[in-house]
Amino acid sequence: MWGKEKLNELLTEPSERLVEDIKKIEGDIMVLGAGGKMGPTVCLLAQKAVEKAGLDKKVYAVSRFSDPAKKKELEDAGVLVLPADLQSPKELAALPQVRNIIFMAGRKFGTDGGEWQTWGMNAVVPALVCEHFKGSTFVAFSSGNIYPLVGANSGGAIESLPVDPIGEYPQSCLARERIFEYFSQTHGTKVLIFRLSYAIALEYGVISDIARKVASDQPIDLSNGCFNCIWQGDANEFAIRALLLADNPVEILNVTGPEIAGVRDTALKLGALLGKSPKFVGESNFDAYLINAGKAIARFGYPKVSLDTMIEWQAGWILDGGHNLNMPTHFEEREGSY
Numbered sequence: 001m002w003g004k005e006k007l008n009e010l011l012t013e014p015s016e017r018l019v020e021d022i023k024k025i026e027g028d029i030m031v032l033g034a035g036g037k038m039g040p041t042v043c044l045l046a047q048k049a050v051e052k053a054g055l056d057k058k059v060y061a062v063s064r065f066s067d068p069a070k071k072k073e074l075e076d077a078g079v080l081v082l083p084a085d086l087q088s089p090k091e092l093a094a095l096p097q098v099r100n101i102i103f104m105a106g107r108k109f110g111t112d113g114g115e116w117q118t119w120g121m122n123a124v125v126p127a128l129v130c131e132h133f134k135g136s137t138f139v140a141f142s143s144g145n146i147y148p149l150v151g152a153n154s155g156g157a158i159e160s161l162p163v164d165p166i167g168e169y170p171q172s173c174l175a176r177e178r179i180f181e182y183f184s185q186t187h188g189t190k191v192l193i194f195r196l197s198y199a200i201a202l203e204y205g206v207i208s209d210i211a212r213k214v215a216s217d218q219p220i221d222l223s224n225g226c227f228n229c230i231w232q233g234d235a236n237e238f239a240i241r242a243l244l245l246a247d248n249p250v251e252i253l254n255v256t257g258p259e260i261a262g263v264r265d266t267a268l269k270l271g272a273l274l275g276k277s278p279k280f281v282g283e284s285n286f287d288a289y290l291i292n293a294g295k296a297i298a299r300f301g302y303p304k305v306s307l308d309t310m311i312e313w314q315a316g317w318i319l320d321g322g323h324n325l326n327m328p329t330h331f332e333e334r335e336g337s338y
Contacts, residue, residue: 002313002320007202010305011041011233014049017301021241022049027099028058029240032086032129033141035063037325038199039104040070042236043079049240051078060098062086063105086125092132100243101133103140106176108169108338115168122172123179130183137190137246139239140180143173144197144228144254149287149334152226152260156292159195159252167336177250184250192246194239197256197291200310201232202317204325210263211270211314212324214278220267221332225284227263228256228291231305238300245299254291259307263331266311273315285334 014022031043043061050057060080065071075081084091086105107121126140147157148164165171183189198206206227213220238255245251267278297303330338 002202002317002322004323007317008041008044011201011236012044012048013233014045014052015237015304018045018049018237018241019053021244022046022057023053023055025100025243028060029100029102029243030060030062030095030098031102031104032062033103033105034061034074035065035067035070036104037201037204037327038232038236039063040074041201041232042102042104042239043074044077045233045236046240047077047079060096062095086129087120089128092128095132097133097135099136101136101138102239102243103129103138105129106141106173112337118169119172119175123175126176126179130179130187130189134183134187134189137243138180139192139194139242139246140176141239142177142193142195143170144195144256144291145170145289145336146174146177146195147289147291150290151287152290154290156228156260156290157254158292159254159295165336167338169338170336181250184248188248190246190248192242192251192253194242195252195254195291196230196235197254197289198227198229198329198331199232199235200229200314202314203323204327204329205229205232206329206331207266207270207310207314208324209328209331210267211274211318214267214270214276215274215318217276217279219279219281220263222263222280222282222284223332223334224288225263226260226288226290227331228260228293229307229310230255230257230293230303231310234303234305238296241300253296254293255296256291256293257303257307258293258297260290261307269308269311270315273312274318
């Protein structure tokens with residue numbers, strides 16, 4: 001039977017690869033934006049890896065923590081929780097200087113109609129953070145949708161492909177990258193830009209979006225006929241290990257799974273597991289937001305969880321009545337509207 005506890009175990013169990021790499025990371029680790037979808041499990045994974053490695057290393061979690069349960073879960077695990085609003089210069093200035101920072105703060109959902117808030121969070125906050133932590137090493141989260149749409153036969157956009165963000169959310173993601181690049185160039189800050197394409201955690205994600213439409217007999221839009229994704233536990237691990245790759249000038253790393261998944265094929269596999277016949281709408285285009293994570297996989301190894309395993313777990317989660325965060329990815333979107 002699936003449940004929140006089992007899901008958390010799968011998302012936060014450190015591999016031997018992570019344990020060995022965390023021994024090489026000098027200094028403490030702070031996660032900024034630790035209260036979001038991925039933040040709590042990144043903190044828990046880092047804390048478990050530190051303990052398994054037998055290190056005297058602190059893991060800090062910084063967020064407003066509007067959900068007290070997340071705050072308590074982290075505190076109970078030994079993570080040092082520092083409630084703070086990163087948009088407040090005063091509260092930011094009170095944060096301790098930490099050698100290694102994983103920057104996950106950002107805004108996507110609700111951009112349409114609240115563009116100023118998205119730009120404030122995605123462009124202004126990074127400038128404030130970089131100013132305060134000029135001497136730190138950063139892994140800064142970004143998005144694969146700053147690349148142009150590419151054909152599936154391309155294997156996905158590689159890091160050297162010129163970016164071409166469409167819409168205000170992707171544009172604000174590029175702004176965030178440029179802020180980190182600016183501080184890297186002017187202050188010598190070491191940075192790795194972590195361009196992530198679709199983390200999967202059963203409570204949300206592309207596979208969850210497709211599965212719930214299959215289960216409820218809703219038509220699935222084929223406008224973007226394929227996608228990338230990676231198990232959130234693997235993405236968490238890559239983010240922590242990526243601290244070792246941060247550099248000056250900025251290093252860029254695409255992060256996703258090795259497969260390009262078809263929307264129709266994924267729906268049909270889920271339908272077989274859920275006992276449903278998927279319904280489809282629209283015609284597949286020849287391109288989509290796809291990235292190539294060959295560079296990351298060459299450095300970190302293949303993700304532990306395969307695409308087919310994620311599909312099987314997702315079906316089991318739904319059949320067991322698993323919780324849904326009600327935060328659709330909008331994987332169908334092609335015009336940057338969120």
